Amino acid sequence: MKKVYVRAPLLTRSGYGEHARLIVDALSKRPDVFDLYVEPIDWGTTSWITDTDHKRKYYDFLIEKKQKHNGPYDLSVQVSIPPEFKKYAPINIGVTAGIETDRVSPSWIQHASHMDMMIVTSKHAHQGFLRKDVKAQLPNGQVVDILYDSNTKVINYPVKGVRAEDLSESIKLPNDYNFLTIAQWGPRKNLDNLIRWFVEEFHNEDVGLVVKTNKAKNCISDRILCTKLLESILQPYPDKKCTVHLLHGGMNTEEMHGLYVHPQIKSYVTTTHGEGYGLPLFEAAYSGMPIAAPGWSGHMDFLCITKEGKKNRQTMFEKIGYDLLPIQPEAYWENVLEKDSQWCYAKEHKSKSAMRKLYRDYKVKKKTAEKLRDSLLTTHSEDVIHQQIIEAVLEVSPDTSDEWKSEISEVATI
Numbered sequence: 180m181k182k183v184y185v186r187a188p189l190l191t192r193s194g195y196g197e198h199a200r201l202i203v204d205a206l207s208k209r210p211d212v213f214d215l216y217v218e219p220i221d222w223g224t225t226s227w228i229t230d231t232d233h234k235r236k237y238y239d240f241l242i243e244k245k246q247k248h249n250g251p252y253d254l255s256v257q258v259s260i261p262p263e264f265k266k267y268a269p270i271n272i273g274v275t276a277g278i279e280t281d282r283v284s285p286s287w288i289q290h291a292s293h294m295d296m297m298i299v300t301s302k303h304a305h306q307g308f309l310r311k312d313v314k315a316q317l318p319n320g321q322v323v324d325i326l327y328d329s330n331t332k333v334i335n336y337p338v339k340g341v342r343a344e345d346l347s348e349s350i351k352l353p354n355d356y357n358f359l360t361i362a363q364w365g366p367r368k369n370l371d372n373l374i375r376w377f378v379e380e381f382h383n384e385d386v387g388l389v390v391k392t393n394k395a396k397n398c399i400s401d402r403i404l405c406t407k408l409l410e411s412i413l414q415p416y417p418d419k420k421c422t423v424h425l426l427h428g429g430m431n432t433e434e435m436h437g438l439y440v441h442p443q444i445k446s447y448v449t450t451t452h453g454e455g456y457g458l459p460l461f462e463a464a465y466s467g468m469p470i471a472a473p474g475w476s477g478h479m480d481f482l483c484i485t486k487e488g489k490k491n492r493q494t495m496f497e498k499i500g501y502d503l504l505p506i507q508p509e510a511y512w513e514n515v516l517e518k519d520s521q522w523c524y525a526k527e528h529k530s531k532s533a534m535r536k537l538y539r540d541y542k543v544k545k546k547t548a549e550k551l552r553d554s555l556l557t558t559h560s561e562d563v564i565h566q567q568i569i570e571a572v573l574e575v576s577p578d579t580s581d582e583w584k585s586e587i588s589e590v591a592t593i
Contacts, residue, residue, distance in 0.1 A: 187258035277304020279453030
């Protein structure tokens with residue numbers, strides 16, 4: 180049995196928190212192989228989950244184990260951004276969502292290359308590490324190229340087997356047709372433009388847009404700030420007939436999934452600049468929602484499917500045209516979002532057209548969305564994704580044998 184040290188934002192309400200829980204849940208399926216010890220870390224200013232179910236109790240148990248045992252460990256699994264990676268054990272695995280832009284920073288490449296394996300969420304995330312323009316100066320003054328050198332596995336998120344809560348009574352909307360978007364308010368998700376373009380396209384119609392958002396935390400001061408931001412965007416449209424609904428505050432997994440199947444919320448739309456994966460998009464997709472999104476970055480992994488016997492992938496969403504341009508100056512984030520990196524800018528007329536098509540041709544788009552949902556329920560089931568994680572970890576961990584891999588396979592088919 181291998182002592183595995185997991186350092187991750189396990190208890191945070193964030194994409195990396197979801198990723199951390201995915202890793203722990205997967206490895207927990209093989210208690211005969213992996214002895215887990217978890218150190219929870221913060222993730223920026225995001226809040227922590229407050230669930231009290233059996234899974235949370237199990238997480239607390241793993242955290243208490245780590246508090247009583249400081250090593251040594253056979254293996255470390257670290258869910259974070261690469262500059263945070265360290266060698267805590269003989270074998271070290273880095274898990275990251277990558278970045279929204281077309282490239283990661285040189286610091287990310289250097290630190291990721293020190294890992295025995297990297298697990299990333301999408302092909303886009305992997306591609307960001309493969310830049311060939313990174314150089315470093317050695318102590319002797321020599322300038323050398325730094326190339327990404329790490330065994331990398333692309334493993335998507337799984338479909339969550341959760342019960343969607345019925346929100347039809349708690350969230351009553353004045354419109355029968357509403358779009359949904361879920362995004363943190365800031366320069367990365369392009370939320371301001373999405374709201375503006377929605378209002379201009381549906382100005383005189385009984386259509387709504389539900390915006391689930393926050394700036395940093397689900398607190399009262401944050402809600403006041405988001406309300407003021409929304410009011411500022413809507414101020415030039417005093418006579419609009421369409422509606423924009425701000426949804427702010429903490430929601431558990433069942434409530435979030437309740438949004439995707441709400442009888443008055445019909446489609447999902449985003450004009451994001453880019454996604455390492457795009458978890459809300461994925462959840463909307465496997466819930467059967469018609470989707471409009473830019474045709475670039477991490478979500479392309481799951482919004483297109485390959486039919487049996489065919490090479491080309493079929494687009495299963497309303498693709499929004501875009502331009503690939505440098506990030507805005509205010510988006511620059513040292514060692515994370517590089518000044519010379521690029522991401523996509525959804526085109527205004529393409530965004531409006533995509534929303535119009537989802538609204539006008541809803542029945543047709545819904546059938547396509549249901550086909551995508553049915554595909555994802557098979558290709559991205561928890562069993563499939565958990566198995567991929569287990570096999571990836573066993574590939575680099577010491578004393579791995581073909582006999583163990585065979586045993587895993589047998590367990591998975593029972």
